[in-house]
Each structure stands twice: as structure tokens, then as C-alpha cells.
Amino acid sequence: MKTRVPAKKAAGRKAAGKRVAVLGAGSWGTTFAKILADGGADVVLWARRPELAREIQEAKRNSDYLPGVNLPLNLRATSRLDLALAGAEQVYISVPSQSLRENLAIIAPHLHAQASVVSLMKGVEKSTGKRMSEVIAEVLRIDPAQIAVISGPNLALEIAKEQPTAAVVSSTSLETAQAVASVARNRYFRSFVNTDVIGTEFGGVLKNLIAVAIGIVDGVGYGENTKASIITRGLVEMTDFAVAYGAHPETLAGLAGLGDLIATSQSPLSRNNTAGRLLGQGYHLNDVVNQMQQTTEGLASVGPILELARAMGVDMPIVEQVRQVLAGTLDPKDIAPHLTTDDEPQGERTIDGQAQSGSAVRRAFQRAFDQLRYGGRGAPGDRP
Numbered sequence: 001m002k003t004r005v006p007a008k009k010a011a012g013r014k015a016a017g018k019r020v021a022v023l024g025a026g027s028w029g030t031t032f033a034k035i036l037a038d039g040g041a042d043v044v045l046w047a048r049r050p051e052l053a054r055e056i057q058e059a060k061r062n063s064d065y066l067p068g069v070n071l072p073l074n075l076r077a078t079s080r081l082d083l084a085l086a087g088a089e090q091v092y093i094s095v096p097s098q099s100l101r102e103n104l105a106i107i108a109p110h111l112h113a114q115a116s117v118v119s120l121m122k123g124v125e126k127s128t129g130k131r132m133s134e135v136i137a138e139v140l141r142i143d144p145a146q147i148a149v150i151s152g153p154n155l156a157l158e159i160a161k162e163q164p165t166a167a168v169v170s171s172t173s174l175e176t177a178q179a180v181a182s183v184a185r186n187r188y189f190r191s192f193v194n195t196d197v198i199g200t201e202f203g204g205v206l207k208n209l210i211a212v213a214i215g216i217v218d219g220v221g222y223g224e225n226t227k228a229s230i231i232t233r234g235l236v237e238m239t240d241f242a243v244a245y246g247a248h249p250e251t252l253a254g255l256a257g258l259g260d261l262i263a264t265s266q267s268p269l270s271r272n273n274t275a276g277r278l279l280g281q282g283y284h285l286n287d288v289v290n291q292m293q294q295t296t297e298g299l300a301s302v303g304p305i306l307e308l309a310r311a312m313g314v315d316m317p318i319v320e321q322v323r324q325v326l327a328g329t330l331d332p333k334d335i336a337p338h339l340t341t342d343d344e345p346q347g348e349r350t351i352d353g354q355a356q357s358g359s360a361v362r363r364a365f366q367r368a369f370d371q372l373r374y375g376g377r378g379a380p381g382d383r384p
């Protein structure tokens, strides 16, 4: 059993002066650069637009993405990728998932061969269905042990205001995860580690889809019962899916699953939740996309996730109804996916939280559920 453990206390000292780069100066990239700089690392943030790099470098502000936030004086910014990457031992990437491949092509020539590459993104590639760590491994052709991903309940603006939270750093190499976690932490941001990259990454992708569903029912005007039902059943869908692809169910019960699902589903700061709310209010998808100024990963992930689910025989009734609302084939007010049991065999989907007979996936979920319910223990990484 792979468990999450807190990054070692002494590790904080390892951050001091460590040269790292953050690529992508949107809301999360800029916030993460602040997290790292406040933890003592020597951070250079890469912004595509020279004027944005200048604003961050000179005024210590990113007024478009993080209005009202003062960035640390020790945070540097540049629009030159070669300068951002020169000497960087850890490289954190925070660009829209659909642009990762093209960004990696321009990153590759400047990347230090031994550098750890850390994905901060929460999407899958639309054309291939691949997770971000898979795209990174494929394009950069680096050892998977050099790759880490970070996920958790991490709404950028709250963290930029130094409201405390936690996240999971995951790598197939525990050593890499710990090295990254020791740098990506400070007084308001705590990093736990695990080696379940699949579960950690899919948790971040899947909660976006459930957050869109919650936004839709919010927009329609339904209340807390509907939302609580969708969150609960949504977690079952997330777990079924991720476990089918090799994740540990505990990961989905932890910060990268349930934790992020709660944060994203209930916050107006969430772009996925906001997009859903607009759809629920009757706006057409094209209008919603035009209105969203920032990356809304869930809208691009619905298609590939449903394809991946079909390939494994995983039912995702909530995500399927989100797809139908996006396609305009389902009236948002008819979204009640957790209630649709008519066409399913008796005793399967109607049993809350219980495994479907004959399915290894559902049996695995059942074990996790039993552990949570009867063992009195949460996800290992959530314990101090």
C-alpha cells in the first residue's frame, strides 16, 4: 500500500536558495511562484507576454490574474524562456493543458537534463486523453522518476492571499516527491507526498467535471440536497474511474480527490463551477467560453474522460449528463444524474457506496469505503 506522508519538517531548510522555474504566469503559475518564493526558493517565473513579465518583475504585481496581491520581492520574472530555465533544478509548469505539448516543444531545448519537471495542471489532452505527466514523459523523453504532479484544494486567489491550505506532491519516485515537497511549502502551504501519480492527477481532472455539474444545478436554482447528492455520487464516479486506471482509492478520498472536489464545487472562485452556473442559467456553451477569461479545464476534459471511461466499462452518469448539457441536448433543469437508475440492473447503482457485483473496480472502492466508514481512518496523507 502506497501511503502519503508529510514532507519532513527539516525539509523546509532545503528550499533555501534552490533555483527553480515556474512556466506560465496565469493565476496558478503566479500563485505557485509566490508559494515557492515565500518558502525560500530562488524563483524565476516565465510569462509569455513581455509586458506581464515586466509588471511582475518591476511592480511585483499581476493585476490581470491576481488583483490586489503583492508578490514577494525575491520573485523574479522574465519573458525569456532560456533565462527562466537556466540552472533551474525544478521546473513547475502551469499552462492550459491543451497547450502543454506545444509549450514543451519550446521548453525542451533549454531544460537541464537532470531537472525535475512538475505539473501543476488539471486537465487531460483532448486529442489523446493523456494525463499531463504522460505528455511530459512522451515529449521530453525523461525518466518518469524526474516527473511530479501537484494537486489539491488550491483555489489560486485564496492562496495568493496566504489563506492556509495543503496539497499532494506525487511522483513514481518518493525521493522526487519529497524533494519537490520540501521546496513547495511554506507557512501557509503544506505539501504531503504520495506515489500515486494516476490517482493524484485524475483527482484534479475529474473534480472539475463534477464542479461543472454543481455549477449547473446552482445556476438552475436547485439547493443543497441536489448539490450534496451530486458531490457524493460524483466522488463515486471519480473513484470508479481512477481506480479502473490503476489509482489507489485512498487518493480519491484525500486532498487530491474529495478535498479538491469540495473546494471547487462550493467556490465562486472556481472557473469550472462558474462555467457550469452560466450554463445552468441558460447561456449557450459558446457564450460561456467567450465569457471565461481564464482556463476552464473541465470543458475540454469531458469528451476524453467519457471515452476513457467507456474503454474501461466505467459508468459516469453525472459526467455524461454534463456532456449533454454542454452539447445542448439536455435541458439543465433536467440534470439529476444521481437519480437515473431506471436502465440499470437492480441492486447495482442503487446501493449507495457499495461495490457492484463482479467488478474489481467497485470491490476496490468498497474496501476504501469500508476503511473510511468502519476503520475510522481518513486518507493517510490527511493526517498530520
Ligand SMILES: NC(=O)C1=CN([C@@H]2O[C@H](COP(=O)(O)OP(=O)(O)OC[C@H]3O[C@@H](n4cnc5c(N)ncnc54)[C@H](O)[C@@H]3O)[C@@H](O)[C@H]2O)C=CC1
Residues within 6 Å of the ligand: 024, 025, 026, 027, 028, 029, 048, 065, 094, 095, 096, 097, 099, 102, 103, 120, 121, 122, 123, 154, 155, 156, 157, 293, 294, 295, 297
Ligand atoms: N487557478 C487555479 O486556482 C488553479 C489552476 N490549476 C491548473 O493550472 C493550470 C493553469 O491554470 P491557470 O493558471 O488558472 O490558468 P490561467 O488562464 O489563469 O493562465 C494560463 C497561463 O498560461 C499561459 N499560456 C502559455 N501558453 C499558452 C497557450 N499556448 N495558450 C494559452 N495560454 C498559454 C497564459 O498566458 C496564462 O498566463 C490549469 O490546468 C488549471 O487547472 C490548478 C490549481 C489551481
Ligand SMILES: O=C(CO)COP(=O)(O)O
Residues within 6 Å of the ligand: 122, 152, 153, 154, 155, 156, 208, 211, 260, 263, 264, 269, 270, 271, 272, 273, 295, 296, 297
Ligand atoms: O483546481 C482548482 C482548485 O483546486 C481551481 O479550480 P478551477 O480551475 O475550477 O478554478
